[in-house]
Amino acid sequence: MSTSTPPPAADSADPASILDHGVEHEQVVFAQDPASGLRAIIAIHSTALGPALGGTRFYPYATTADAVRDVLALSRGMTYKAAVAGLDLGGGKAVIIGDPTALKGEALLRAYGRFVESLGGRYVTACDVGTFSEDMDLIGRESSHVTGRTVANGGAGDSSVLTAYGVFRGLQASAEHLWGDTDPADVLAGRRVGVAGVGKVGRHLVGHLLEAGAEVIVTDVSERAVARVRDEHPSVRVVASTAELVAAPLDVYAPCALGGALTADVIEVLQARIVCGAANNQLAHPGVDKLVDEAGLVYAPDFVVNAGGLIQVADQLVGFDFERARARAATIYETTRTVLERAASDAVPTAVAADRMAEQRIREVGRLRGIWLG
Missing domain, CATH: 3.40.50.10860 (Leucine Dehydrogenase, chain A, domain 1)
Structure with a gap:
């Protein structure tokens, strides 16, 4: 080796x-x-x-x-994810x-x-x-x-559980920001959500969405993953491809597979008003954040909303307590709201606002940590 x-x-x-x-x-x-x-x-x-x-x-x-x-790309995203989540990692x-x-x-x-x-x-x-x-x-x-x-x-188990929960909380915050409903419990009722990728995380997210009263449409390259979701949730509608999903009349698009989901071509045909999903590195290339902003989409930055899994496994490092980890993952709602509000007040894309929040904490806390450890 x-x-x-x-x-x-x-x-x-x-x-x-x-x-x-x-x-x-x-x-x-x-x-x-x-x-x-x-x-x-x-x-x-x-x-x-x-x-x-x-x-x-x-x-x-x-x-x-x-x-x-x-x-x-993934390792850089983890730095920003941990920083925004308030973790000492x-x-x-x-x-x-x-x-x-x-x-x-x-x-x-x-x-x-x-x-x-x-x-x-x-x-x-x-x-x-x-x-x-x-x-x-x-x-x-x-x-x-x-x-x-x-x-x-002695471990935390499957981290997809709280990853999905955190995405769901971020989605609630995004919907409240866009549609102005004051009760997060009802903000997704009747909304149509398209989930691309129903593997470990997407499957759990589907359950949260249905419990919240949303109508859910899914797609996945794995027939087994699709069959499992349909067995668990017969009301879910399935489409053949991501291309068909993004072109459908959606309120929310939730990319939950691999990265690069938001391209210029996708943004051009996307009918959803909100993009909030579990996939890492959803912006396909630099500059896509501006296209998202110009299209009037509410984009919840992936490393903000998908931090629940990181929170879950980080909690194991201090002796795992699921309810403590779940309570911390629930704060992704407030963090997402802060990012969306800061983006609006600073007139920048949400991805830029989230990056700034992470970088500020890295500078401030990292500097103090260096002084103490030095």
């Missing part, structure tokens, strides 16, 4: 050249374990507020370059390259655990796309810097 130089790239792109665009990161390390098939990257964006906490994504990236780009993320259904096993996960442990606590890992609490249990046999383990092993 190596944490000093990248493994040979399996594609023509040079990961080192991609890192030129990630100079704000504190550390980016690569690992491989030929015996188990492990190829992984951990990106530590910032430890200004505390250890970098972020999930491990297990995904069959087409190229190493794609994996590097993703881990750089920095931002990091990891990716394991490959198909989890073919490669995942005890040997690989334990090799990855040794990799995490080699960073000495600068990075704390948890679940993400392609990894689950049971995987954290195995990783935890080699490293103490793991959270999101199963409840049976």
Whole structure:
């Protein structure tokens, strides 16, 4: 296992050249374990507020370059997510390259655990796309810097539960901001919400929306995920694709799959007035935030509303209490309102307002932390 130089790239792109665009990161390390098939990257964006906490994504990236780009963007988002959520944590993320259904096993996960442990606590890992609490249990046999383990092993369990709850609270705040209803319990009643991606988080979000009286339309590339949601909630309507969903007459669009959901083309056809979902890095490229603003959309920045899962696994670090974590995740409602109000008062896109809030806390608290620890 190596944490000093990248493994040979399996594609023509040079990961080192991609890192030129990630100079704000504190550390980016690569690992491989030929015996188990492990190829992984951990990106530590910032430890200004505390250890970098972020999930491990297990995904069959087409190229190493794609994996590097993703881990750089995701780790940066975790820094901002933790800062806005008021947590004493920095931002990091990891990716394991490959198909989890073919490669995942005890040997690989334990090799990855040794990799995490080699960073000495600068990075704390948890679940993400392609990894689950049971995987954290195995990783935890080699490293103490793991959270999101199963409840049976003293962990916080599935973090998608509070991720979905936080998104729902952010959606309530966005709806109240736009439509002016004063009772969050009723603000979504009768509204049509389109959920793209009904995996771990999206499925839970659908349940919250239906309980709130919303009409829900879903789509997912996984037939199994769609079937599970329909079995649980027969009233849900299913459409064939995200393209069909975004063009439908919606009040709210909730992207809950992978990133890059908001492109210029999507914004042009989107009929929804609110965009609020669980997916990370929803803005496809710089400048999309301005297009969102010009289109009159109320965009709840993803790292603000999807912080519930981070709150859940962070709580495990101090002895997990679900009700305490849920109460903290509920404050995403107030945080979202603050972001929307600040964006309006400063005449900037909501993404800019949220970034400013995060950066202010990183500067102020990070500076004081540096004085005390220095």
